[in-house]
Amino acid sequence: xxxxxxxxxxxxxxxxxxxxxxxxxxxxxxxxxxxxxxxxxxxxxxxxxxxxxxxxxxxxxxxxxxxxxxxxxxxxxxxxxxxxxxxxxxxxxxxxxxxxxxxxxxxxxxxxxxxxxxxxxxxxxxxxxxxxxxxxxxxxxxxxxxxxxxxxxxxxxxxxxxxxxxxxxxxxxxxxxxxxxxxxxxxxxxxxxxxxxxxxxxxxxxxxxxxxxxxxxxxxxxxxxxxxxxxxxxxxxxxxxxxxxxxxxxxxxxxxxxxxxxxxxxxxxxxxxxxxxxxxxxxxxxxxxxxxxxxxxxxxxxxxxxxxxxxxxxxxxxxxxxxxxxxxxxxxxxxxxxxxxxxxxxxxxxxxxxxxxxxxxxxxxxxxxxxxxxxxxxxxxxxxxxxxxxxxxxxxxxxxxxxxxxxxxxxxxxxxxxxxxxxxxxxxxxxxxxxxxxxxxxxxxxxxxxxxxxxxxxxxxxxxxxxxxxxxxxxxxxxxxxxxxxxxxxxxxxxxxxxxxxxxxxxxxxxxxxxxxxxxxxxxxxxxxxxxxxxxxx
Amino acid sequence: xxxxxxxxxxxxxxxxxxxxxxxxxxxxxxxxxxxxxxxxxxxxxxxxxxxxxxxxxxxxxxxxxxxxxxxxxxxxxxxxxxxxxxxxxxxxxxxxxxxxxxxxxxxxxxxxxxxxxxxxxxxxxxxxxxxxxxxxxxxxxxxxxxxxxxxxxxxxxxxxxxxxxxxxxxxxxxxx
Numbered sequence: 001x002x003x004x005x006x007x008x009x010x011x012x013x014x015x016x017x018x019x020x021x022x023x024x025x026x027x028x029x030x031x032x033x034x035x036x037x038x039x040x041x042x043x044x045x046x047x048x049x050x051x052x053x054x055x056x057x058x059x060x061x062x063x064x065x066x067x068x069x070x071x072x073x074x075x076x077x078x079x080x081x082x083x084x085x086x087x088x089x090x091x092x093x094x095x096x097x098x099x100x101x102x103x104x105x106x107x108x109x110x111x112x113x114x115x116x117x118x119x120x121x122x123x124x125x126x127x128x129x130x131x132x133x134x135x136x137x138x139x140x141x142x143x144x145x146x147x148x149x150x151x152x153x154x155x156x157x158x159x160x161x162x163x164x165x166x167x168x169x170x171x172x173x174x175x176x177x178x179x180x181x182x183x184x185x186x187x188x189x190x191x192x193x194x195x196x197x198x199x200x201x202x203x204x205x206x207x208x209x210x211x212x213x214x215x216x217x218x219x220x221x222x223x224x225x226x227x228x229x230x231x232x233x234x235x236x237x238x239x240x241x242x243x244x245x246x247x248x249x250x251x252x253x254x255x256x257x258x259x260x261x262x263x264x265x266x267x268x269x270x271x272x273x274x275x276x277x278x279x280x281x282x283x284x285x286x287x288x289x290x291x292x293x294x295x296x297x298x299x300x301x302x303x304x305x306x307x308x309x310x311x312x313x314x315x316x317x318x319x320x321x322x323x324x325x326x327x328x329x330x331x332x333x334x335x336x337x338x339x340x341x342x343x344x345x346x347x348x349x350x351x352x353x354x355x356x357x358x359x360x361x362x363x364x365x366x367x368x369x370x371x372x373x374x375x376x377x378x379x380x381x382x383x384x385x386x387x388x389x390x391x392x393x394x395x396x397x398x399x400x401x402x403x404x405x406x407x408x409x410x411x412x413x414x415x416x417x418x419x420x421x422x423x424x425x426x427x428x429x430x431x432x433x434x435x436x437x438x439x440x441x442x443x444x445x446x447x448x449x450x451x452x453x454x455x456x457x458x459x460x461x462x463x464x465x466x467x468x469x470x471x472x473x474x475x476x477x478x479x480x481x482x483x484x485x486x487x488x489x490x491x492x493x494x495x496x497x498x499x500x501x502x503x504x505x506x507x508x509x510x511x512x513x514x515x516x517x518x519x520x521x522x523x524x525x526x527x528x529x530x531x532x533x534x535x536x537x538x
Numbered sequence: 539x540x541x542x543x544x545x546x547x548x549x550x551x552x553x554x555x556x557x558x559x560x561x562x563x564x565x566x567x568x569x570x571x572x573x574x575x576x577x578x579x580x581x582x583x584x585x586x587x588x589x590x591x592x593x594x595x596x597x598x599x600x601x602x603x604x605x606x607x608x609x610x611x612x613x614x615x616x617x618x619x620x621x622x623x624x625x626x627x628x629x630x631x632x633x634x635x636x637x638x639x640x641x642x643x644x645x646x647x648x649x650x651x652x653x654x655x656x657x658x659x660x661x662x663x664x665x666x667x668x669x670x671x672x673x674x675x676x677x678x679x680x681x682x683x684x685x686x687x688x689x690x691x692x693x694x695x696x697x698x699x700x701x702x703x704x705x706x707x708x709x710x711x712x713x714x
Contacts, residue, residue: 117709119616120614120616120618120670121614121644121645154637154645229634230615230645232632233616235621
């Protein structure tokens with residue numbers, strides 16, 4: 001550990017700590033634009049200037065000690081940047097001296113010289129570092145009388161990212177992100193002096209699957225998301241900590257919603273899962289929750305078509321349908337997109353019905369070596385742990401398909417999947433009863449005897465286990481539309497209707513029950529999972 | 539510290555009280571005579587007659603949206619008024635100005651702008667907070683309707699009430 005004096009207080013930091021981080025840990029936040037903890041430090045914005053000193057050395061090359069027994073400091077007479085400097089033994093820092101204040105004041109003035117006054121139409125307003133530090137360290141007015149430099153604005157640098165070069169302060173965070181994290185070096189600075197502009201390679205587009213992270217790290221409103229552009233001001237958004245359910249990685253996210261509408265998803269730092277990034281595919285994969293086609297009412301098949309029913313009637317009908325058959329005549333197709341709680345209840349239902357023929361539908365697509373996993377089911381590991389799927393997910397689907405085709409299986413329960421797509425296509429009409437839950441209509445739900453509308457990932461609580469065995473928690477950001485219900489409640493009601501008892505009232509109880517019988521989950525509860533998740537023992 | 543209210547010294551006439559009553563009755567009589575011969579105008583027949591001409595400059599009536607001298611919608615849908623509105627009467631849905639529009643430089647405009655006049659408390663904070671000088675409380679005070687829906691002023695109604703306001707904001711004008 002190294003001794004460092006920060007604003008007159010001696011503290012200890014491990015070797016290799018960035019000075020800017022050391023100051024932050026000492027609760028002396030140093031403003032910064034170009035510095036990002038996950039990227040290299042070019043030191044080009046000059047916002048993090050501080051006053052630095054080293055111990056005064058005597059003729060014997062030993063620090064001169066002051067009257068208090070601590071080394072005397074020789075202050076360097078000019079400011080230093082704290083972002084490209086590691087702490088050293090005996091180093092001293094002043095983060096709020098008159099020189100530092102003057103520096104910040106001057107740097108702010110320089111940065112604002114060519115910055116347009118379009119905060120009212122800028123999506124970054126409200127979470128803009130330039131606004132924040134301008135309030136803290138800037139002046140109210142401008143002394144700049146000349147004409148501002150005009151640069152291109154509203155430029156589509158990529159299919160999902162729009163550039164407004166006038167707002168850019170050339171911190172190069174986006175360039176470094178594309179180089180160092182996305183490994184797709186398409187951004188750079190062109191032109192000189194005050195005409196310098198961020199630009200994309202002329203033959204390329206900023207079309208990487210990680211392009212929207214540049215929007216997150218942009219400290220100003222230069223890069224904005226085409227998807228979120230002008231949709232909602234950020235200060236209206238309710239932020240719910242959740243994680244992405246588009247693949248088995250489970251990147252931690254913040255869901256920004258206002259009055260039952262999700263406007264954006266942004267990554268949340270979790271060094272054990274996704275660092276501070278997430279892919280565009282996962283980030284934008286929430287619009288289906290607001291689809292006009294969402295299933296909102298339970299639907300029963302009648303002799304002459306379909307009718308909307310109450311939940312009581314629908315559950316009762318589903319239970320009578322299921323009770324008609326023996327265990328081996330029933331098949332269950334669950335989903336790797338269900339939470340652990342739902343999978344656990346599905347397993348309980350399977351036990352109550354006496355069926356052993358159940359599996360999940362595997363979804364695989366091309367992954368990459370950054371974050372995107374090839375397993376697009378967020379909870380394959382959970383389904384395996386809770387016994388709904390075997391080591392090879394989907395290996396029993398063939399048996400279910402055969403059973404349906406031969407007429408051995410008379411009733412099929414499809415939970416949040418499309419059985420037609422899973423290969424049980426034309427044979428579904430053979431079934432005497434088909435009970436389906438889903439959030440959107442598909443080929444299976446159209447054929448369902450009983451259709452029960454469930455809820456999407458942002459509309460429910462629950463836990464999932466990602467591809468690396470980390471247990472993470474979903475939180476509810478918005479309510480399910482219409483009469484759609486939490487999936488775990490649907491399954492609980494089905495179990496209740498089939499067996500006549502259970503005694504579960506809250507999702508916490510489901511987890512408690514699950515934790516009591518699954519050794520890997522022992523001593524855990526929904527609240528103990530926390531915001532960053534828990535690594536399960538293998 | 540106790541504060542003693544200074545009481546005025548009253549003259550005998552004032553103490554007697556009677557002269558005041560007589561003076562009062564004389565005024566009543568004067569108005570009675572005027573009314574009797576149809577000369578006076580004591581009652582204002584609202585709503586046929588209105589006080590509008592005498593409303594002070596700072597009067598705060600219904601909030602309205604205004605256009606500028608180039609027929610440009612001043613509002614850029616920054617939603618600050620929606621944020622500040624204490625009774626949450628304002629609802630804005632922002633949109634993007636298409637690149638072909640002559641005001642494309644402004645980029646953003648309100649697709650929908652609703653003020654629920656049942657909720658509005660005429661506080662004027664929306665006018666105060668507006669960075670584009672687009673919303674003004676004009677002198678319309680008699681906002682009535684037969685249904686709740688009718689009491690929600692949409693964008694068309696707000697521009698109809700607001701009209702045009704010259705000058706004020708020049709930043710979107712083409713540079714000379």
